[in-house]
Amino acid sequence: MALEHLFQGSALNAVDAKGRVSIPAFLRSVIERRGDARMITLAKHENFPCLSAYDPAYAALKHVKLERLLEKEETDPAAQLAHQQRNLMAFAATEEVPYDSSGRILFPLMMRRKGGIGDLALFLGTGETFQIWNPQVLLDQPDIPDDLKDIVQFRLDERGAGA
Amino acid sequence: MALEHLFQGSALNAVDAKGRVSIPAFLRSVIERRGDARMITLAKHENFPCLSAYDPAYAALKHVKLERLLEKEETDPAAQLAHQQRNLMAFAATEEVPYDSSGRILFPLMMRRKGGIGDLALFLGTGETFQIWNPQVLLDQPDIPDDLKDIVQFRLDERGAGA
DNA sequence: TCGATACCCATCAAAACCCATTGTATCCCG
DNA sequence: CGGGATACAATGGGTTTTGATGGGTATCGA
Numbered sequence: 001m002a003l004e005h006l007f008q009g010s011a012l013n014a015v016d017a018k019g020r021v022s023i024p025a026f027l028r029s030v031i032e033r034r035g036d037a038r039m040i041t042l043a044k045h046e047n048f049p050c051l052s053a054y055d056p057a058y059a060a061l062k063h064v065k066l067e068r069l070l071e072k073e074e075t076d077p078a079a080q081l082a083h084q085q086r087n088l089m090a091f092a093a094t095e096e097v098p099y100d101s102s103g104r105i106l107f108p109l110m111m112r113r114k115g116g117i118g119d120l121a122l123f124l125g126t127g128e129t130f131q132i133w134n135p136q137v138l139l140d141q142p143d144i145p146d147d148l149k150d151i152v153q154f155r156l157d158e159r160g161a162g163a
Numbered sequence: 164m165a166l167e168h169l170f171q172g173s174a175l176n177a178v179d180a181k182g183r184v185s186i187p188a189f190l191r192s193v194i195e196r197r198g199d200a201r202m203i204t205l206a207k208h209e210n211f212p213c214l215s216a217y218d219p220a221y222a223a224l225k226h227v228k229l230e231r232l233l234e235k236e237e238t239d240p241a242a243q244l245a246h247q248q249r250n251l252m253a254f255a256a257t258e259e260v261p262y263d264s265s266g267r268i269l270f271p272l273m274m275r276r277k278g279g280i281g282d283l284a285l286f287l288g289t290g291e292t293f294q295i296w297n298p299q300v301l302l303d304q305p306d307i308p309d310d311l312k313d314i315v316q317f318r319l320d321e322r323g324a325g326a
Numbered sequence: 327t328c329g330a331t332a333c334c335c336a337t338c339a340a341a342a343c344c345c346a347t348t349g350t351a352t353c354c355c356g
Numbered sequence: 357c358g359g360g361a362t363a364c365a366a367t368g369g370g371t372t373t374t375g376a377t378g379g380g381t382a383t384c385g386a
Contacts, residue, residue, distance in 0.1 A: 014367070018341095022366050041171070044310055063169060063290055084210055084289075085308055091171045092287035092294075093311050096189070098342090103365075106341065110317050177377070181331090185376050266375075269331065 003057060005033045007125035012135060012155040015119045019112070020104045024123050027130055028103050031055040042111045042132070043094040049137055051115035054129040059096075061128075066090060120159075122152060166220060168196045170288035175298060175318040178282045182275070183267045187286050190293055191266050194218040205274045205295070206257040212304065213296040214278035221291055225253060283322075285315060 011024035023040065031040065034057040041059050045052040054062075070083045097105045107117070115132055122133040135152050138144055174187040186203065194203065197220040204222055208215040217225075233246045262268045270280070278295055285296040298315050301307055 016367065016369095018368090020367085025365060059169070059171075064165070066290075067165065081210060081306060085306065087289045088287065088311055089308055091169065091290045092173050093308070093314055095172050100342070101344090102367085104367085109321070110314060113317065114313070179377070179379095181379095183377085188375060263332075264334095265377090267377090 003034060003061070003128055005030045006127045007130040008127070009125045010151060010155065011123045012152075012159060013121050013123065015107055015112070015117065015121055019107050019109065021107050021121050022102070022104050023099050025103060027123060027125065028099070030125075031057075034058075038100075039096055039098045040105065041094050041096045042108065043089075044111075044114045045131060048131070048133075049116060049141065050131050050133040051111060051117070052129055053132055058128055062090060120156075122155070166197060166224065166291055168193045169290045170293040171290070172288045173314060173318065174286045175315075175322055176284050176286065178270055178275075178280065178284055182270050182272065184270050184284050185265070185267050186262050188266060190286060190288065191262070193288075194220075197221075202259055202261045203268065204257050204259045205271065206252070207274075207277045208294060209252075211294070211296075211306070212279060212300055213294050214274060214280070215292055216295055217292040224291070229253060283319075285318070287311075 007027055007030050009024070009026050011026070013022050013024065015021045028038075032038070034055055037056045040053050040055055043052045066083070066086055069086075070079070095108050095111055097108060099105045107121070116134045116137050117132065118134060120135055122135040122138060124131045124133065135156055138152055139149055170190055170193050172187070172189050174189070176185050176187065178184045191201075195201070197218055200219045203216050203218055206215045229246070229249055232249070233242065258271050258274055260268045260271060270284070279297045279300050280295065281297060283298055285298040285301060287294045287296065298319055301315055302312055
């Protein structure tokens with residue numbers, strides 16, 4: 001069970017005064033090849049101070065995985081609670097937002113805050129999903145490979161946001 | 164056996180003086196994609212001090228699940244009784260309410276009390292169903308992941324209900 | 327007739343939509 | 357191979373639509 005098309009590449013886009021951001025075209029093209037819904041789901045990343053994002057195709061996959069996990073432990077009473085918690089994190093702690101014909105979403109304020117994202121949003125493809133970072137936070141993060149930081153620094157320079 | 168459209172996301176809505184609440188639009192859209200009835204069923208949640216809510220499509224699915232559970236245990240003499248009890252909880256201890264053209268229900272007083280819900284109702288999508296909480300009760304609940312509590316706190320702040 | 331529920335309408339803010347501009351990479355043709 | 361014409365992505369701004377909510381009125385059953 002795997003998805004055929006994968007997210008890859010990086011881009012640095014502006015969040016405008018209304019809170020809108022363009023989803024990079026190369027990510028949108030993957031979403032639209034995987035399915036026909038023009039939406040993404042946003043969630044806090046489990047390990048990094050950034051957001052995790054994916055499309056409905058991946059969300060469905062994730063739901064099936066959770067259900068399968070439950071059926072295996074159905075008898076265990078403690079498992080019931082664990083399942084409730086996983087479901088809450090997977091569904092209640094996420095937000096689904098549509099993007100318009102020009103490829104923009106309205107970045108939900110809550111998710112923006114969770115991801116520490118200001119007026120620049122860094123998109124990183126990671127295969128089945130992609131991530132959204134505050135570029136500066138990524139540069140300050142210890143467990144990120146230097147080669148990736150170089151790329152991000154380049155994107156910042158490119159935009160003239162030198163810092 | 165799975166439903167195609169899933170409940171996802173969170174919202175905090177007001178219960179007005181008449182006891183009316185708006186069902187968030189993103190939940191209604193799932194209900195209306197699953198079927199054409201504009202109603203929800205309310206029940207006390209099995210594990211948490213909140214309400215569990217769902218649409219007619221899920222109610223049908225639940226019935227099937229209960230039947231399947233019975234078949235699996237049919238040798239056990241106590242199983243018959245357990246099945247009766249589950250059925251009572253699933254159908255007798257629930258209330259079905261329609262929502263109007265503006266998406267509001269009249270929150271039944273009994274369910275409001277069962278869920279400990281005052282003048283703010285927190286809606287949490289959990290995939291096949293959704294939950295309705297008193298936001299303050301959720302914050303005080305030990306078994307809820309901190310990340311989710313952060314989100315609820317944010318929703319409260321957003322509304323200016325600081326506490 | 328009283329109490330409660332279902333309807334109807336108004337309002338305000340937020341979200342979705344449409345259109346215009348710009349910069350850049352691509353393509354075509356001389 | 358160079359110059360300009362094109363196409364598309366990203367972005368800014370204004371306008372329309374929708375969602376949440378408050379309040380009034382009609383309606384139905386006890």
